[in-house]
Amino acid sequence: MTLSQLNAFLAVYSCGSISKAARELFVSQASVSESIARLEEELGIRLFLRSSQGLVPAAAADELRPHALDCVNAARRGSEAVKSLHSLTGGVSTFGVLRYAANYDLANLVVGFHEKYPDVRVRMIGLNSELVAQSISSGEIECGLVVLPVSGNNLRFKKLAQDEVRYFSTTREADAGAVTIEEFAAAKLVLYDAHAGWNDPTRRQLRERASLAGLTIEANMEVEHAETAYNLVAAGAGDSMMASGILRSFGPDPKIRSFPFSEPLYDIIALVQREHGYLSPATRRFAALAERAVLNQPGLTPLA
Known part of the structure; x- marks a missing residue:
């Protein structure tokens, strides 16, 4: 079973005709017919049946098709991967980043990637995790x-x-120590990422802790952006929590004091892909660049 035979099989399957498949593949009808005959000989079964409308896939063809597609696509991807070792001369990399990538100084990923691979188009999508x-x-x-x-x-x-998540406030005493989940649940809170709500990873961790303690957490104010929450806390509207890297990005404010949680709380930054998904050569390169950027980020504790 060869790739040329599988390509011929897939073309006949989609076209329903030897002649149309030959035109699609830019080969002779005899070549397509021979490929199908050799496949049927190897498998010991008919793949196509003749009808008044042309060639109709038999049950065996329906079974073979997804495996043939896997083989042909795997060969194409292998070729792309090897060629990409020398250069990337096209394609699109689609990569998602945590919403506050700019606060971690990761927004320049696209610039760095484009400098190395100017012919590759990049879609970097920043959303809640x-x-x-x-x-x-x-x-x-x-x-x-x-x-x-x-x-x-x-x-x-x-x-x-x-990255450690810290509680910050303008009203809590500087020597008050670490913040318990009981204090957090009772506080007047300003929380950000209103659209994601309690699906937000940091909020989710806090809600689980509160649930274990028999408590509920309610925000007095919910806003969309971390910077808005920071400014509201600075204005005395309430208290909040935020990863240290995001807090640092807003610069020092003498009115704001930050505190650890009594049970340390961390945002864990991870690279994610589908379990059996294919990454294009461009996206593999972009992912490697993103990984290095995270691991070299000041203030973060590497885990990889």
Whole structure:
């Protein structure tokens, strides 16, 4: 069984005709007929039946088709991968990033990638991690960076680094110590990522802790952007929590004091892709660049 035979089989399957398949493949009808005959001889069964409408796939052809597609596509991808060792001269890389990539100084990933591979188009999509994971699971995005935990089917994660999540306030005393989940649940809270809500990975961890303690957490104010939440806390509207890397990106504010949680809380940044999904050569290169950027990020604790 050869790739040329499988290509001929797939063409006949979709065209329903030896002559149409030959024109599609730019080969002779005799070549297509011989490929089908050799396949049928090897398998010991008829693949196509003749009818007034042309060639109709037999049950064996229906069984063979998905495997033939896998083989042909795997060969094409292998060729692309080997060629990409020398250069990337086209294609599109679709990559998802955690929403606050800019706060971690990851927004320049596209610039760095484009400098190395100017002929490759890049789609870098910044969403809440939960939405990035769903988009990868559905196949809309090939690969991405997320903060764990997220939900999604058939996903493979590579943990890269962690960042401590801290409570911050303008009213809490500087020597008050670590924040318990009981204090957090009782506080006047300003929380961001309103659209994702309690599907947000950091919020999800806190809600699970509160649930174990028999508590509920309610936000007094919910906003969409972390910077808005930071400014509201600075104005005395309430308290909040945020990963240290995001807090640092807003610069020092003498009014704001940050505190650890009594049970340390971390955002874990991970590279995620579908369990058996294919990454284009361009996206593999982009993912490697993103991984290095995370591991070299000041203030993060590498896990990889």
